[in-house]
Amino acid sequence: MSRLRLVTVFLLIFVSAAVPQLQAAQAHPLSETKAADKEGEPGKTLPITAKTAVTRHKVSIGGKEYSYTATASFLPLTSEAGEPEAEIFSTSYTIDTPQGAPKRPIMFVFNGGPGAASAWLHLGALGPRRVEMLPDGNLPAPPFRLVDNGSSWLDLGDLVFVDPVGTGYSRAGKPDLAKGYASVRGDIESLLKFVRLYLTRNERWSSPVYLVGESYGTFRCAGMADQLAEHGVALNGIILISSVLNFQTISFDNGNDLPYQLFLPSYTATAWYHKKLAPELMQDLERTVTEAENWAGSEYQLALNKGDRLTPGERREVVAKLSRYTGLSPAMVDNLNLRIDGRTFVRELLRDQRRTVGYMDSRFNAANVDPAASSGFDPTVTTIRPPYTSLVNNYLREELGFKSDLEYYTLGGGIGHWDWETKNGYADTSDNLRNTMAKNPYMKVFVASGLFDLATPHFATDYTLAHLGLTPPLRQNITTHRYRSGHMMYLEKESLAQLKRDVADFIAASSKAANQ
Known part of the structure; x- marks a missing residue:
């Protein structure tokens, strides 16, 4: 079995191998502007710019109420010559800080596939709203509904959910450019540009920065971390959920x-x-x-x-x-x-x-x-696809006010053939993680695994971590946790809450270490 087929089957996609090619970007209609009765009222839209919707909301997390700003928008990517090449869609959540206060941590969040949008971590675990599943994570009866997420990570830092090109609403500008993004290198380079531009445009270079990834998103994060360091972005931490960094550990090939x-x-x-x-x-x-x-x-x-x-x-x-x-x-x-x-x-x-x-x-x-x-x-997949797909579409339009006629690709559909850029080997970014940890000894790594995950098994993750070749002090920068759940451990309410508690401890410890 080819490695492309294995990844398509074993990670997040589980869709037909004959997925359509990436469509050319269409004209995105501007988000509608709703008159706010008063600034800051939940659900009311503030002034917007083209291809951007900004709204204000409130949520209770851990018994405390937070007011936050939600921004759904496109960020354009251009060539060195200034030619437009793609637009990356993201949804961000920020909490205002008093004048002169330290910048809040910021987390850039990526799902996997490759071919999965950020909707899964966005509406499943980290965001202020989440898809309501049954308590054990199973499919509820339709119609599905969103509820406030009392286990959101928004109290820990600002959140930016990023859809790589070919997922969500993100598109390449022309069909012939799409192929370049459907590769290990092209994918990582485009997301590096996104992070750098986001930090610049939002004046967040002085914020503590974290990368959060799930499944192939962990592969992305490890590769991005090394390159970000070369561009002057020193991470405070990386959070890897259902991790795969070395594809040899999950590829059932002869030999x-x-x-x-x-x-x-x-x-x-x-x-x-x-x-x-x-x-x-x-x-x-x-x-x-x-x-x-x-x-x-x-x-x-x-x-x-x-x-x-x-x-x-x-x-x-x-x-x-x-x-x-x-x-x-x-x-x-x-x-x-x-x-x-x-x-x-x-x-x-x-x-x-x-x-x-x-x-x-x-x-x-x-x-x-x-x-x-x-x-x-x-x-x-048959359990999660219907509620997440229907609710992310409804949420972006109705609650966040972002209007688009594009199909929001939640799980496959926007990416065709993926170039793994290997011939006789396996795709691997574990070396990138090791190099980043050596370059930045302050960076901490959090790793979460599910005992019932057959896509990225916990023992395979343990094997990869044990073969990074780290020195004993650097090895202490890695924190691992197991959950009695699967690949998406947050589907289950108990594991969702435990993951939040563990990450909160990790963020607190990494922030303390950075201030010492």
């Missing part, structure tokens, strides 16, 4: 046995959740996952390295252990040659019930109406 051992603990957590493990393994999830990690990093790793050199006795022992930790039958494990890829696992674990489990969140499951098929839809 690459690394993902098989790194996915195993997540298979174990999933089998635990669906009650497919032996009774003694069902008693304590954390202990069982740790046991699977220890075996995956020792005996299983050695067995994979031996390949066909395994003796019949050694093979039987590995088959038994692999069956024990995955909930799959010994016969199936043996037939798969001890190598269980993610697509196979999600369709086989509940085959006896004619159901398939989610990839981005393996707690979710759906009817398997085509058991003979080798692949199918991800129940996680």
Whole structure:
């Protein structure tokens, strides 16, 4: 399977491989201006400029009320010659500070895919409004609704949700320019320009700066951090949610046995959740996952390295252990040659019930109406796509006053072929993260992983972090947290609140370190 196909399947998109090419930018109608009864009244629009909508609102976070300004706008990107090349759409939230007070922290937020808009972190976790899911993160009955987000990060700093070119409303100026943005380098360079321009136009160069990424957004953040340092932007911190920096850790390719051992603990957590493990393994999830990690990093790793050199006795022992930790039958494990890829696992674990489990969140499951098929839809995506797509469109138009006839691409549709810029290797920005940490020893890194995430498994993230080659003092700048949730751990209310508490502690600690 090609790496492009793997990323399309395993990260955020899960859409047809035949996505349409990026459309040319259309004329964006100006946002409507609504008369405000009095300045600062919630939901009333302030004076606007072309392609910009500015509104004032209030929200209660942690029992305290905050008044904030929301700005939905385009930022144009130009060539060195001043020729327009693209427009990047963003939604930002700022809280006014008294004259002479220190600048508030500012967080630039990116989702993944590549091909996912920022709507997921925007309306799922960080923004002042969020999509209301069921308490366990499942799909509620339509019509869907937005509610105030009491776990918003707006009290920690100002927020800028950025849609890379080809996502959300962001578009290249001409079809022939779109290809340049659909690549690792072009994507990162365009977002570097956005951050620099935003800091300049909004006079925020003296603010503490953080990057926040989810999934491929973490890959972006690591690559951007290194380049930002070269442009004089020293970050206070990077927040990585459901991280993937080295694609070798998640690419099930012939000759690459690394993902098989790194996915195993997540298979174990999933089998635990669906009650497919032996009774003694069902008693304590954390202990069982740790046991699977220890075996995956020792005996299983050695067995994979031996390949066909395994003796019949050694093979039987590995088959038994692999069956024990995955909930799959010994016969199936043996037939798969001890190598269980993610697509196979999600369709086989509940085959006896004619159901398939989610990839981005393996707690979710759906009817398997085509058991003979080798692949199918991800129940996680079918859970999140309708409410997030409908509500981001409604929210931008009705609450923020931003009007556009463009399609807001939430998850695929605006990007065609992605250029990974590799030939014989794997896309990797872990070196960029390491270099940035060496250049800026004050920068802190926060890493959040879900135990039920089969798109960016926690053990793969741990492996990448353990192979950065950092010195002991720099290693202490990394904080990791695990959640009993999936790729989008914020879908579940309990994990949403815990993520906010953990990030608040991280921001406080990184700010304290910067002031010492």
